[in-house]
Amino acid sequence: MIMYKKGNGLAWLIVIIAIVIVLLLVLGGNNEAEPQEQMTFEGLRNIDTEGRTELEGEGAVLVDLLEQNDSGISGLALLQDNGDGTTRVAVVFNGETTSTPRPMHIHTGTCENIADVVYPLESSVDGESETTLDVSLETITAGLPLAINAHESAENPQNYIACGNILNSGELMENVEADGVMENTEIHMVTYTNSGFEPQEITIDRGETVRFINNSNHGMWVASAMHPTHKVYAGTSINEHCPSPDNSAFDQCESVEDASFWEFTFTKTGEWGYHNHVRANDFGKVMVE
Numbered sequence: 627m628i629m630y631k632k633g634n635g636l637a638w639l640i641v642i643i644a645i646v647i648v649l650l651l652v653l654g655g656n657n658e659a660e661p662q663e664q665m666t667f668e669g670l671r672n673i674d675t676e677g678r679t680e681l682e683g684e685g686a687v688l689v690d691l692l693e694q695n696d697s698g699i700s701g702l703a704l705l706q707d708n709g710d711g712t713t714r715v716a717v718v719f720n721g722e723t724t725s726t727p728r729p730m731h732i733h734t735g736t737c738e739n740i741a742d743v744v745y746p747l748e749s750s751v752d753g754e755s756e757t758t759l760d761v762s763l764e765t766i767t768a769g770l771p772l773a774i775n776a777h778e779s780a781e782n783p784q785n786y787i788a789c790g791n792i793l794n795s796g797e798l799m800e801n802v803e804a805d806g807v808m809e810n811t812e813i814h815m816v817t818y819t820n821s822g823f824e825p826q827e828i829t830i831d832r833g834e835t836v837r838f839i840n841n842s843n844h845g846m847w848v849a850s851a852m853h854p855t856h857k858v859y860a861g862t863s864i865n866e867h868c869p870s871p872d873n874s875a876f877d878q879c880e881s882v883e884d885a886s887f888w889e890f891t892f893t894k895t896g897e898w899g900y901h902n903h904v905r906a907n908d909f910g911k912v913m914v915e
């Protein structure tokens with residue numbers, strides 16, 4: 627009798643687990659099939675860190691457009707894949723005071739070193755612009771480095787008013803030569819903005835590289851914990867390991883302004899805290915497995 631009851635209970639448990647699994651699969655499948663919600667200009671203007679993280683989690687790319695040449699105009703661009711081989715690019719500007727249309731393009735290169743136009747965008751009018759590009763977001767980000775640039779007016783395109791580097795929110799595969807063999811290696815992106823490092827924590831495999839991209843208005847000097855000695859990763863202090871031409875100390879050893887990046891390849895497993903040595907309140911962590 628007792629044995630029979632036990633068996634019965636187990637059977638019910640299996641049935642319930644099976645129902646839960648089926649429900650999860652069905653609901654999960656539905657979520658994936660839903661097209662991404664199109665963010666309004668108003669929504670983009672008022673987006674917070676949580677909203678940004680959510681959008682980036684859905685595969686969208688956000689680009690901070692920083693003021694150039696004292697224009698007083700800065701903004702945010704959102705690139706969202708429409709799932710049909712097209713990409714929506716929505717841009718909002720703050721500080722816009724005239725109704726002059728601002729020509730905009732996606733260029734190759736970075737804001738520091740801007741090159742040819744790859745994708746023209748609709749001009750921004752009253753601080754708003756929306757374009758549908760005939761390419762998938764994957765195709766766009768495969769062409770990095772890219773930058774979104776806004777020009778003063780059709781009459782004065784040589785005057786830039788705002789610019790932002792397009793940074794892949796995920797990873798970038800890069801061909802690197804190791805021991806004479808071309809290998810595909812993963813480069814993880816961390817963006818340094820005016821509000822700190824993003825993402826603040828990442829997990830990578832040993833031997834992989836993290837690219838720290840300065841997309842802020844000030845200097846970036848990535849350095850291992852602890853400030854100010856930077857001893858944790860290398861075991862040596864800043865005075866002993868800087869300058870570090872072999873780049874083995876997890877210390878950038880200098881502050882670099884403008885759009886630029888610094889890379890570090892982690893050869894030791896562990897949890898490696900770091901900070902911006904010239905703004906030590908901004909910090910992050912790389913978990914190497």
Ligand SMILES: [Cu+2]
Nearest residue numbers: 849853854903
């Ligand atoms: Cu420091």
